[in-house]
Amino acid sequence: MTDDERNRTPAHALLADGTTVCIRTARPGDHEQLRGLYEEMSPENLRLRFFVVSRRAAEQAADRACVPPRPGYCALLAETKGQIIGVAEYETVGEATAAEISLAVAEGLHHRGIGTLLLEHLVSAARADGIETFTADALAENHEVLKVFADLGLRTTRHFDGPELRCVIQLAENETYLTAVEARGLAADLASLEPLLRPQSIAVVGAGRKPGSVGRAVLRNLCTGSFTRQLLAVNPSVSSLMHVPAYPSVAALPLVPDLAVLAVPAAALPDTAEDCGKAGVRALVVVTAGLDAAQSAALLATCRRHGMRLVGPNCLGIANTDKQLSLDSTFAARHPRAGTVGIAVQSGGVGIALLDGLTRLGLGVSTFVSLGDKYDVSGNDLLQWWEHDGTTDLALLHLESFGNPQAFSRTARRVSRSMPVLTVDAGRTAAGRRAAASHTSAAATRTMTRQALFTQAGITATHTVSELLSAAALLHSQPLPAGSRIGIVTNAGGAGVLAADACAEAGLALPPFSADLVDALRAVLPTGASAVNPVDATAAVSETELTRCVDLLARDPGIDAVLVVLVPTAVATATGDDLVRALTDAPARPRTVAAVRLDQALPVRLLPTEGAGAVPSYADPQTAAGALAHAVRRAKWLARPPGNVPELAGVETPRARTVVESWLARHPDGGWLEPRACAELLSCYGIPQLPWAWAETEDDAVQAADRLRGPDGRIVLKAHWPGLLHKSEQGAVHLDLQGESQVRAAFRDLETRFAGLLTGVVVQPLAERGTELLAGVVQDEVFGPLVLFGLGGTATEVLADHAARLAPLTDLDIHDLIAAPRCAPLLFGHGGRGPVDLEGLEQLLYRLSRMACDLPQLAEADFNPVLAGPGGITTLDVRVRLLTRTARDPYLRRLR
Template identity: 75%
Template sequence: MTDEAHSRPTVHALLADGTTVCIRPVRGADHGQVQGLYEEMSPENLRLRFFAASRRSAASAADRACASPHRGYQALLAETAGRLIGLAEYERTDEQDTAEMSIAVADGLHHRGVGTLLVEHLVSAARAEGTTAFTADALSENHEVLRLFADLGLRTARRFEGPEVRCTIALDESDTYLTAVEERGRTADVVSLEPLLRPKAVAVVGAGRKPGSVGRAVLHHLHAGGYTGRLFAVNPAAHSILGVPCHPSVGALPVTPDLAVLAVPAAAVPATAEECGKAGARALLVVTAGLDAEQARDLLAACRAHGMRLVGPNCLGISHTDPEVRLDATFAAGHPRPGTAGVAVQSGGVGIALLDGLSRLGIGVSSFASLGDKYDVSANDMLQWWESDGRTDLALLHLESFGSPRAFSRTARRVTRRMPVLTVDAGRTDAGRRAAASHTAAAATRTMTRGALFTQAGITATHSCGELLEAAALLHSQPLPAGPRVAIVTNAGGAGVLAADACAEAGLSLPAPTPELIDDLLAVLPDSAAVGNPVDATAAVTEEQLTDCLDRIMRHNGVDAVLVALVPTAVAVATGDDLVRALTRAPGRRPKPVAAIRLEQGLPVELLPAADGTVPSYAEPQAAARALAHAARRSAWLARPAGTVPDLDGVETDRAHAVVAAYLDTHPDGGWLDPRVCAELLDCYGIPQSAWAWADTEDRAALAAERLRGADGRVVMKGHWPGLVHKSAEHAVHLDLRGDSQVRAAFRDLETRFAGLLQGVVIQPLADRGTELFAGVVQDQVFGPLVLFGLGGTATEVLADHAARLAPLTDHDVHDLITAPRCAPLLLGVNGARPVDLEGLEQLLLRLSRMASDLPQLAEADFNPVLATPGGVSVLDARVRLLPRRPQDPYLRRLR
């Protein structure tokens, strides 16, 4: 095996039954365990593995797996509690890019996903080394291993050769395979969370006898909240706390706790976690804060060694309101109201605010997790739990960081199809625009990166806890609008104007009523009413008239949602009319969303009880409009089919890898490619470039200019030296050069001004007129490649007209990138102008995305300007920076 393959990191992952296993390369010291794995197999399983029941095969297999590392061979093992339970290996064959693979699982551990998990990790290792297919031989009666291969989600072909079957498994990373891996991961993840969220016994370690301690507060919440399982306290100085039995240590408990809550000093956390693991606990909730790096490492090591899932440290706690559990292991002021919203936060303060808000609205909580420092359990875990629990229909998140954004994005895209997923976009600003070496790096702010993730995953991103609750109230209580068209009805003209302004600012539309609708409404409203949009029903409107008005608007095909802005009047009081009741007394749930605006309302948002559900009511028009806009965007996202990543012709991935490897061999620290290497890399992906030539002397520059002159005879000269990025800012560009003398003079000028730096020049024909655009990519170590697009030229950073999406781009993502910037009308054609080559522009962005997805070493790519005309698209200037990075599989099943 290669040194890189042999040094693959040790990771932990979950089996199908939720057990934590360690996956790592086999080492020489493992020889005895590997041989024992085979020797302990039954004769029948030995025969199925080696096609003969010979004990000598065990020693030979151990010799091969534990031999000194050699190229083209990889062996991975799975172990739990120090016991080797499975082994998978491959060895490259004489056939190009193909490897022979085999797998073995310890007797008694079949059907728990050991083999499948090992094969997934073996596939990832093989892909990283360029292997494109596995072959594996099996006896035709070995139904278990044949089923394992068939269920992987990879394309598998079988060829029968007498009693044997040769399986060929293509290692392409198709969506089918990723979906299969996701489903296996989701099942294992949910099972592993059962001891955490549905524990049969809980122990609070560190509960004090005196009021004021966090541990005592958690114990009180569990006891007073009616937890249905067995509850214990651990304190060597007490026999009972708050009426809960107390024991001196975890090991002294009469039963093994599924969940242990740790509220001990930071220095004691690792040892306490180890004690819990040895006692058989399956989950930890660590509310303690202030762990240093060593304590944190030891805590996580104890959890991994003993297979415990961990929430925290430094967190508020967890709750699960199912009547069969009634688990409230938090130190919040009150108990959350049972309901249907799942909540996961990193900040305890935000968690308290959301719990209070959801309880006040009557939505309530299905389960709650304060993730704290998020060593293990993450929002991804909680999304998968809510997807499966049968109680949650609304997910609320507050995330300051992401462990694996690409895995989170795939999970969120799936979950968001089933329920709204809302988040507070925390940490979305940068402390000023960073000083960046390229336009792409300057544009790729945290706001753009997170925004791209949320947009592509269909997550409703809000800017505050208040806005989150506003949107949650509407999404919980009302159907989704079919579109952004809103009708406003009011009993006071001024309130209607405020509502109309708010809708316009939120991106909603206010269609004028049709003549038929006008006649329909005038027939039921007071004579003084004005039927436009807003509909001013006047202070004279009665409850019955308002009800009829709303019913008729609801039936109108040109309206998707209704906002009703009401103010209290003496007229309504005198007649005994309750205008709010016109919204809430409808006998059946209305087919379109309706929301109230009541300026006198004390709370920002309320849910008004209705005949069939609830109706949201807002104190501010802006809040109501924002909530409706979020609902409209969710509706549009759901209505659009999932995008696909198009196949591209003319892509030479192997050649691109060779170009990158050759550059990094001579530049081990990475750097900006010179124009020749940069052009070669772009050519590997069929990215169109303007004609150009390299010249390192005055004579060669003159010859290149003569060859490249266009019809008008003008060329451009750009200087180059290592590290030069912004040529215009350095005045290293000469434009509009005519004739041999001007070209020579320009070369001498650059040679003189940049003596000791200049390595050569790029000569290009002067470009035609067109729209100057910008395209680029930044490889974020956490989020992966981010593709940016927008208006280009020298003012690209000043105008900041950019959109961004995470790679790999789908066909929908590319469409969104092109249409999102403010300059989009220039591309589509305005004032009789022809549109630019949109298909060529899409191809350029898709190929840029593919290049970034293929090459983790690509740190930045900066195409500015990209010239777009009706006749085509061409990159006029390209810069690419490489760094020595290893490929990582963001979808590989592993714990944090």
């Protein structure tokens, strides 16, 4: 690790009570404060820390921590409002992979999670420094620090030595540790959001007298929405606004509000936020837009320095419909309807559309947060809030960006198990952008990356707000279908055909009915009705007959969901039947039921049924089929276990890191590895390669060919120079070479045509026949490593038959990758050729995933083609590109 890396950028994080602290490395200027921290300890705490009561020990500890960065040593401080409240340090002893640690927390500030947070950051720093083990000595009676070590979640062993106890902590990341960090982060996050989403008092700063101003609109909504707690305004010109007491400044307020809503000009925003911080405000909602870079940086720095959570800037505001609070601090035209749907959006316009749509559906909102430019509070925060607020049972998101996709994915996977999480997939136009020239990067669009995130996290991703509301209506009102088998019943045959087409296009199945079901349907339907799927009940069907028909379909074990398509007819009107009552007057049915009413004006409505239920009704079959397909996918995801990342034998991560670091030391700007470096890197992960040799002269090529010839004696020559990616397109490959003369001629041809470029030739035996596949990885700077798999060879870009998942890959992710491409039947034995080595293919993808996770410098890797056959999996051609990058711990607790 370099000195710059040791002197790491400060990070802000939350303590157990929601307080914001800054975690940073110690500096020489911290000496006096740090010495004071030790000297202010009680004699008992000094004894527990240093094993003796010694003021000299305090001086020495401050001296040790406050020297310039040095190899093998790191001291991290916890600081709040300029005051140091804790210190944790490690120093390597003997071998460079082990370090001794110490920990101290300021007197009177124990039990707030300071020590644990410092240790988490110390663990992350040590891992980056190649340290594998921490050791710590403590008195056996020091139960508090021993509990801190034990509760970290890392594997810890203890050894007694008289009155002292030596703890040995293994730093290898494991699921137990991630779960423990996640639980601590959740508790801290919820505590920090209380003053934002359940404030006991609010001040609107910038509320004007002029109608039409944003600040006045926010104040009006708070008043007319009947906010139940203390409400104040800040305006230097008046003493009252809309019967709300007004004060000239934040400092003049008679109490410190939990939450301040800022609607001041951008130029005044930094000073206003600073006034709020100094007064002790705990959260800000900033509706102001148009900040420049300096104003933005000042706003966030102020919030971090004073420990204020921030929504915005450039946002619509927030709302919480809890009747004990009735908080509407938005400038929306209408108050949100109370309900159980949580909404977090970056676009205010999308937020208004969702609020209006949910109101029309009669669902209503539990909490609404317009994230705006999302400087701090994010969708991840809101998911965790909804998970524990006791009200929300469905979450709707509109996120244009992700600050920490790995942490978001982990949270979403957990929350999606307890409630549906839906999103509008914004930013899909990036699908046409190509990141680089290699096959893998060209295939990996940002859209594919986002889709992988949503799929793995169990998020229902839609393309439009209308589609999202249509899916939400079904997921909120009906049980999930157990499968994709749809039974359709209609009073108009043509409408049934349209519904059948829509279901098929959505990936749903229309199974034939059993003989028993056909007989039962014929017994209840009018003469002339068709009892096959879709059921044409004819225009003569009565309400009673339709009710019996739907009941039969909803109870049949061969049907997972029922779609009822209704067309208004004069027959039903003349008889006085209202066919909709066949859906609404019946008790809840055991299967998913949805309706299509072709005379319906709104895209989706909820039809109340007996009791508290509802049936979603759609204006067209395509919308209904799309909603059913989303429900089927959610049910399928819930039915799957979480998946496991297996341990891999024969992986040499330290050697791989040495290979990468050595190469980057010689090529600081990064670039494509030469074949020998690629081969060495792949060997660190046990990835199989076709035998090959490197030749820089014609004689070298002949000798290599003699060594590598297989039973048929045929040889391949591939030209190489830095940056060469598409060998076939440039005629840089000679295949099927036999005998010395052909090898020599091929080498001379490459040497002549690529004079000035050619650095050498790769010599390989001609591979046996098999299915040509592509396996690759792209290291997305935001989302992390994305593994791609699909059809390879020269047709890979033309056919674009690829699937993708974010690493690390679980066993379920591997199965999805192999089964998803259109070429999958070839792998499972289509055409009678027998399946390829599926276990070997799984191992290749596992090892590629591991390599990408171990090496953040791996910008992309492209294995194309990978030859798959019944006898094994072989990588024929490999390209790897490295960039100088520092590993970033995605699960380290820190604020944006």
